[in-house]
Amino acid sequence: MRALDRKLLRDMWRIKGQAGAIAVVVAVGVLLQVMMSGMISSLEETRATYYERYRLADVFAPVTRAPQKMLTRLAEIPGVAAVEGRVQGGALVDIVGQDLPVRAQVLSLPEWRNPWLNDVYLSEGQRPRIGRTDEVLLLRSFARAHDLALGDVLSATLYGSKRTFRIVGIAQSPEFLFTTAPGELVPDDARFAVLWLNAEALEAAFDLKGAFNEALLSLERGADVAPVLTAVDSLLDRYGGLGAYALEDQVSNRFLSEEIKGLKATSKAVPPIFMGVAAFLLYIVVSRMVSAEREQIGLIKAFGYTDTEVSLHYFKLVVSIALAGAALGCLGGVWAGRALAGLYQALYHLPFLVFRVDPSSFASGVLISVLAAVVGGVSVLRQVFALTPAVAMRPPAPADYSKSGALTAALKTWLDQPSRMVLRRVLRNPGRIFGAVIGIAAGMGLSSAQMSVMSGFNDVLDTTYGVIDRSDVAVTFFEQMPDKTAFDLAHLPGVIEVEPIRAVGAVLRNGTESYRGSVTGLVENARLNRAVDADHADIAMPDNGIVLAKSLADTLGIGAGDTVSVDVLEGRRPVLELRVARIAETLMGAPAFMHIEALNRALGEPGRISGAYMRVDAGAYPALFSALKDVPSVAGVTRKNDARAAMKKLMDEGAGTMRYVMALIAGVITFGIVYNSARISFGEQSRDLASLRVMGFTQGEAAFILLGELAIVVLLALPIGVLLGYGLSYLVAAGFSTDLYQIPTGFRPEAFGVAGTAVVMAALISGWLVKREIERVDLVATLKTRE
Incomplete structure (x- = not known):
């Protein structure tokens, strides 16, 4: 084994803590890419095979x-x-x-x-x-x-x-x-x-x-x-x-297509975040090593090693960490993908689903991780290449900190000596501090964005089944019924209030854009099934015109005051040209609303209903359901609590499971960044801390000087993490939203509070681990000068 290769192994062992943390960050990015790309290809191939084998119709x-x-x-x-x-x-x-x-x-x-x-x-x-x-x-x-x-x-x-x-x-x-x-x-x-x-x-x-x-x-x-x-x-x-x-x-195919679409969007957006953080961490670690080993580099070159050989040595270090992380990520991606495949097979009732990863996913994962490592280390390697033996073997010229003297003097009155040392180190290394702040803020932002989306899922349920739908039971009929049917329903056991609706299947068009759905007719001042605006206030149904859900308006590219074409798919199948009166903030589906009398008038079928929402005495459910079973025209009966439970189950599976995975991964990357920052700071200051100990500083004071910098970095990262999380929450919510439901987002104090607490806890644990290293420092060995 060559001498430089033996040195590489020693260096890897010496920085195993930082190298392991960076490898984990790389592994997480590769794991996500392998798992999600494999899941996408497996779902697409299974869908195509299943459809072809059992000859699913195209029309x-x-x-x-x-x-x-x-x-x-x-x-x-x-x-x-x-x-x-x-x-x-x-x-x-x-x-x-x-x-x-x-x-x-x-x-x-x-x-x-x-x-x-x-x-x-x-x-x-x-x-x-x-x-x-x-x-x-x-x-x-x-x-x-x-x-x-x-x-x-x-x-x-x-x-x-x-x-x-x-x-x-x-x-x-x-x-x-x-x-x-x-x-x-x-x-x-x-x-x-x-x-x-x-x-x-x-x-x-x-x-x-x-x-x-x-x-x-x-x-x-x-x-x-x-x-x-x-x-x-x-x-x-x-x-x-x-x-x-x-x-x-087709409804079933549409669900699966939306799931695959969401997986594709997430796979494109999230892994690059992890790779970018890994590149930054590699830059910090390798630059510290080059700075610490400046004299060794000069000595190695003096013994005849070329600039390329020495640069290649550090390049191998960078690539080795990236490859270790990539290998771990590939194995983890296959394991996670197989576990996720079982969940998807059960969720979508597939008779078979074999998780298979295209070899190109492994290749691209390894290639991207290596490229991220190269990006992180290339600027440092240029410095290695430029160092001549004579320059490298001389200590670097001390930095000029004279301009900070006034600031230091002004703070002497307020800060003790250890605090001034912490502050000076922060002010003298703005680039490195800024990078650490951004890295921690990125991890916190990703965590808070995922938790904001989790809260958004709960908001969908609360808004849909608490604000919009205030009924207890919904009834639908096989065909359109006369409006006096609502009067008959009101006399069934336990019924307190009845609110009829009229729903007709339709294709809504605006130019080249179209959407196949339905138009629902609501009564005036609806109480049990409402159309609401962004502030949850009732939207009055206009005498003429139509109210579109925001998601539907966005799909059609239409706004209030425009005209939408409605191709009715039942009865005489008229084509209606209707003015868009309002936009409703409905989070479930993409409905369109009209006044029930205006809808019936436009269809030329006055006094018709297709279903009803009812408020019911809970103790009368058995008698009510027994009576409804004997009504020949009743096509379906839905209890709101059952629909809410089914919706929650849907949100907690499939894409819902992915949001929990993403939150866990975000927590891992946050801890990795914080721990790396602490370890890097310790590596840079170990000699200085040993000197301070010899001069009479206690272990607690030495730890304060080291960990005080980490505390400042974390405090600076928290507000930036809030800003990043606020922006990322919109991107993540858009990725998880589908035609079935739209995830609302915004500033959620509880999400940012939990994410910030996680960062602080990661800092405390990292600080404790590094403090143990301080206590084990060999002062004599650390202070020895290499001649």
């Missing part, structure tokens, strides 16, 4: 009733590869021991073959046998939520008719990765079921013999979906077409 075309012969016409559309017609509808399922009826979607299966499109993955059991109208396949997530097994009996109400079915199979489907009831925003395995029946049984239940009410289409490779949607709508319009939509607008 969904709901219709009121269309004859089977129309499937042939649909297949003739240019770009269409295959067509499947099916019967689908809503149902209410009774669960033994549960008062609240569960919403369900029922789908038909061909009796003599497997479906050409939207096939199912059979986890257990078998498909319904030919001619059996009482056998069903049940969605596995719902079966697990209620401990249902093969052979169990289900009671369900289909279109007003109560039927009993036996479970013969447990199935999964790429169409239901997220199980969200029609009209609801939040998926909940326990509150929404999917049942597959033989086509004959479902056609009879919904009076669709020889007809279908939904067409599924797959497209040829490279086909443009837009003209296909237009052609499908044109053919099905006369049969009550409800508007064809592409796979990208």
Whole structure:
């Protein structure tokens, strides 16, 4: 082994504390990159494989009733590869021991073959046998939520008719990765079921013999979906077409796509922060080493080593630390990715999900870490290259601190000698102090931003289910009902107040921008389901015009006073041109509101409602739910507390889990930066501190001189960390926000207080560790002068 390589090993051992902390910072950045890039590619590949293997449709075309012969016409559309017609509808399922009826979607299966499109993955059991109208396949997530097994009996109400079915199979489907009831925003395995029946049984239940009410289409490779949607709508319009939509607008796929989108945004923004901090720390450590080993560098060059060889020696030190961190990060990324893959597989009900990292992720992680190390050490290496033996072996010229004399004299009255020494060191090293302050502030900013987002998630729940939705129970109907239905609901057991709504499916357009959603009609002075502004004050529904949620207005690029085009997807399917009256601060979904009478008037259907919100006596829930089960027109019943619990569960999983991981990592990096600052300061001052001890200073005074600098750095970093955290919170909140919910952010004192406390605790622990080093200093060995 060459002499310089042996020196490299000795140097690595000597600075193992700093080197280990820097390697951990590098490892965290690489871990995040490997974990997130692997998770993104795994989810995308699994989604593509699952969709292809079970032939998920590219286009969904709901219709009121269309004859089977129309499937042939649909297949003739240019770009269409295959067509499947099916019967689908809503149902209410009774669960033994549960008062609240569960919403369900029922789908038909061909009796003599497997479906050409939207096939199912059979986890257990078998498909319904030919001619059996009482056998069903049940969605596995719902079966697990209620401990249902093969052979169990289900009671369900289909279109007003109560039927009993036996479970013969447990199935999964790429169409239901997220199980969200029609009209609801939040998926909940326990509150929404999917049942597959033989086509004959479902056609009879919904009076669709020889007809279908939904067409599924797959497209040829490279086909443009837009003209296909237009052609499908044109053919099905006369049969009550409800508007064809592409796979990208299918609810389950949209959830998964938003999750992948959020992971991509985070993977691009966060790892560079860690790499930048690592580069700064490497710069500090290597520059200190070069300064301390100035005479050694001169001696090594005097023995004949070239400038390149000596520079390469320190370059190896930098790269070794980066490579150690990268290797640790790669291993940690694979471990973390596999753990996260299990969570995502359960969350999205995937039959398989193998975490696989593209080798390019490892390569890019190592390359980026090395580049960060090179950036951190290149300026120092230039100094090594420039030193000549004669100059290097002479002590450096002392710095001129004469200009600080007046300041020092002025402070003599107020500060004792150790305090003046601390202050002088801070004033004489502004660049290094500034770098340490920025590093600690960056860690604190990242921590406080993550905690602000956590608080934002809670605000979404509190605002949505406490300020906007003040009801206890919500009821939806299979079809539009006369407004006197609200009067009938008010006479059910325990009902205190009823507030009707009218919701219609629609596509909202502004120029080239569009959004597929719905328009909800609210009563005047709504109390149970409100539209509110940024201050949570009620927005009065205008007699004419529409109120858009802020997220929807941003998507459409539209503001108050502009005109939005609304393509209604039911009834006579009119196209409405409506003025945007206000923008509402709704944090859940992207709704649009109108006065219920104005909406009915625009549709030419006065006095119609599609659901109602109710305030109910809690003791009357069993009697109320029992009565609602006997109302044929009721499609679903939702208890607000159940919806809130489901939303909280959703936020705590998937992207929600990632925010906890990010908060933990931010804490790790903060401690790493603080500890490195303390260790570097100790390395630079060990000889001075030993001299002070010999001169009569106590261990406590020596520790005060060393740790006083760290205290000043931390105190300066706290306000800067607050500013950085405030800015980062907006970026992180934007990354976690989706079409389902928007995360509010702002100045949250509790988040910055916790982050600041964490920094102070990290400083105290680091100070304690360094103080132990001070107590173990060998004064004689430290004071020896190398000749």
